Amino acid sequence: MADEMQINPQRAKQLAVNLASISSRINAANKSSKKIRLIAVSKLKPATDILALHQQPQPIHYHFGENYVQELLEKAKLLPRSIRWHFIGGLQSNKCKQLAEQIPNLWCVSSVDTAKKCDQLEKGRKALVESDAGVEPLRVMVQVNTSGEESKSGVEPDDALALAKHIVEQCPNLRFTGLMTIGAIARSKATTPETKNEDFVTLRDVRDKVAEGLDWEKEKMELSMGMSADFEGAIAMGSNEVRVGSDIFGERPAKKDAVVVEKS
Numbered sequence: 001m002a003d004e005m006q007i008n009p010q011r012a013k014q015l016a017v018n019l020a021s022i023s024s025r026i027n028a029a030n031k032s033s034k035k036i037r038l039i040a041v042s043k044l045k046p047a048t049d050i051l052a053l054h055q056q057p058q059p060i061h062y063h064f065g066e067n068y069v070q071e072l073l074e075k076a077k078l079l080p081r082s083i084r085w086h087f088i089g090g091l092q093s094n095k096c097k098q099l100a101e102q103i104p105n106l107w108c109v110s111s112v113d114t115a116k117k118c119d120q121l122e123k124g125r126k127a128l129v130e131s132d133a134g135v136e137p138l139r140v141m142v143q144v145n146t147s148g149e150e151s152k153s154g155v156e157p158d159d160a161l162a163l164a165k166h167i168v169e170q171c172p173n174l175r176f177t178g179l180m181t182i183g184a185i186a187r188s189k190a191t192t193p194e195t196k197n198e199d200f201v202t203l204r205d206v207r208d209k210v211a212e213g214l215d216w217e218k219e220k221m222e223l224s225m226g227m228s229a230d231f232e233g234a235i236a237m238g239s240n241e242v243r244v245g246s247d248i249f250g251e252r253p254a255k256k257d258a259v260v261v262e263k264s
């Protein structure tokens with residue numbers, strides 16, 4: 001368990017410095033008064049890296065993002081329940097129930113793109129809520145394929161409203177909180193705080209349409225956009241949440257080489 005894990009103090013210090021540097025860049029880019037959530041994307045990184053940022057004498061960070069169900073299940077079992085996990089990766093319908101049922105501190109699933117996946121998440125969360133009264137409904141975001149690339153998951157922009165309605169009307173144990181996009185890599189790389197990334201423009205437009213269709217205030221819906229390469233530009237475009245991995249944890253290993261618990 002967590003208290004038996006050996007954290008390398010030098011590594012912990014480096015991670016804390018990296019995190020502080022990202023936080024100050026977020027604050028500098030944020031011209032509004034709203035608070036922007038930073039998800040530290042820890043996929044393929046060892047559990048000790050997460051613990052180093054979460055369990056100082058006082059946790060310095062709570063929100064962590066993961067992409068693979070099996071890896072997240074393993075990490076969630078090992079690490080403190082005070083962590084707020086975000087599932088941000090490609091979702092398979094047959095893993096959704098397990099994901100929603102087995103991780104009480106799963107804070108949000110940011111990558112839903114079909115009604116079937118929502119129904120499976122709903123089933124899992126319902127079972128969990130019934131067995132553990134302390135558990136809240138599961139937040140979900142609809143992932144939108146703003147770049148039109150076939151390789152990207154997400155609903156087409158025109159289909160976001162229907163899926164949002166499905167969640168709001170049919171899934172009482174899910175809470176629809178907003179929209180997420182990844183966007184085209186080339187556009188990410190070309191993004192500066194001054195340029196307008198088209199994917200972010202699209203996500204904002206989709207948000208406006210979905211809010212209108214649901215008869216919600218726009219501000220009630222969050223936008224999750226921005227990664228290491230483009231988070232400052234995303235914040236300039238109104239992002240509420242950025243997902244930063246490599247700029248905090250460094251380059252990721254290949255999936256086959258990733259380990260949750262390192263051998264000492």
Ligand SMILES: *Cc1c(COP(=O)(O)O)cnc(C)c1O
Pocket residue numbers: 041043067088089182227228229243244245246247
């Ligand atoms: C991996 C990943 C990130 C983090 O990407 P970096 O470029 O390492 O910051 C953000 N969002 C999603 C959906 C991801 O899969």
